[in-house]
Amino acid sequence: MKLNFYKYQGAGNDFILVDNREGNINHHNPKLISSLCDRRFGIGGDGMMFLQHREGYDFEMVYYNADGQPSSMCGNGGRCIVAFAKYLGVITKETNFLAVDGPHYAKISASGDWVSLQMIDVDTVTRDNEAYVMNTGSPHYVQLVSDLAQKDVFTEGRSIRNNPTYLAKGINVNFVEPLNEGYFVRTYERGVEDETYACGTGVTAVALAMAKENKQTGTISTPIKVLGGNLNLHFNYDGAQFTHIFLEGPAVKVFEGEVEVGDLAEYTAEEQTV
Numbered sequence: 725m726k727l728n729f730y731k732y733q734g735a736g737n738d739f740i741l742v743d744n745r746e747g748n749i750n751h752h753n754p755k756l757i758s759s760l761c762d763r764r765f766g767i768g769g770d771g772m773m774f775l776q777h778r779e780g781y782d783f784e785m786v787y788y789n790a791d792g793q794p795s796s797m798c799g800n801g802g803r804c805i806v807a808f809a810k811y812l813g814v815i816t817k818e819t820n821f822l823a824v825d826g827p828h829y830a831k832i833s834a835s836g837d838w839v840s841l842q843m844i845d846v847d848t849v850t851r852d853n854e855a856y857v858m859n860t861g862s863p864h865y866v867q868l869v870s871d872l873a874q875k876d877v878f879t880e881g882r883s884i885r886n887n888p889t890y891l892a893k894g895i896n897v898n899f900v901e902p903l904n905e906g907y908f909v910r911t912y913e914r915g916v917e918d919e920t921y922a923c924g925t926g927v928t929a930v931a932l933a934m935a936k937e938n939k940q941t942g943t944i945s946t947p948i949k950v951l952g953g954n955l956n957l958h959f960n961y962d963g964a965q966f967t968h969i970f971l972e973g974p975a976v977k978v979f980e981g982e983v984e985v986g987d988l989a990e991y992t993a994e995e996q997t998v
């Protein structure tokens with residue numbers, strides 16, 4: 725069986741996307757997904773997504789990490805699948821779609837490569853020593869550091885992600901350094917088990933954590949520089965709850981193609997009826 729795929733990137737966080745509106749692709753296959761995400765033996769990607777039909781919404785986003793396991797929300801993936809939905813003609817200027825953490829609203833530019841995605845509201849931010857910990861759709865650890873360009877994000881991020889507090893469920897680890905305007909962020913991602921060029925739920929967590937750190941309230945905009953480009957966060961904070969959180973930035977189709985996957989990705993008649 726040949727699988728048609730599309731490759732997208734959002735600030736260098738890259739994904740394989742598949743149109744599964746007809747529902748005939750069996751994606752519950754960690755081996756297949758991890759092999760397609762492999763950068764040497766596959767297409768390469770930090771994750772893989774399936775755009776599916778979902779009653780009451782424009783579409784449903786089904787997300788897998790590069791390790792082939794289904795995961796929590798992916799912010800840059802969410803922005804890329806919105807660009808993909810526009811490319812497919814499923815949406816035009818805005819959308820309401822369903823993801824693993826619930827419904828999301830998003831707006832897309834006429835050019836189709838700039839997406840502003842509403843994230844879930846956040847009301848719980850805890851501390852782990854100096855770090856901030858919260859769930860922005862995915863779990864995140866945020867630590868302020870200096871000289872971030874020189875930091876060994878892989879080694880230090882992996883060590884935090886695998887410490888006894890986080891080992892079982894995992895966590896994404898973000899290091900942040902203030903810039904003249906906004907912040908520079910580098911992230912070690914769970915499920916990729918490596919540093920990625922950007923993480924949308926990660927920069928969201930950083931922007932919220934820095935608002936708390938700096939005791940800012942009201943309507944806040946935060947520019948964030950990542951290894952793969954620039955992202956912007958806009959949100960409201962009343963001192964207790966973060967609401968109207970929008971993650972904004974590029975979402976670009978890189979290429980498309982087809983890949984031979986044998987019969988691995990096809991539902992058998994038996995599976996279809998379960």
Ligand SMILES: N[C@@H](CCC[C@H](N)C(=O)O)C(=O)O
Nearest residue numbers: 795798799800862923924925
């Ligand atoms: N890159 C994503 C986050 C994807 C999920 C993450 N790896 C996890 O398992 O929590 C983003 O842009 O938010």
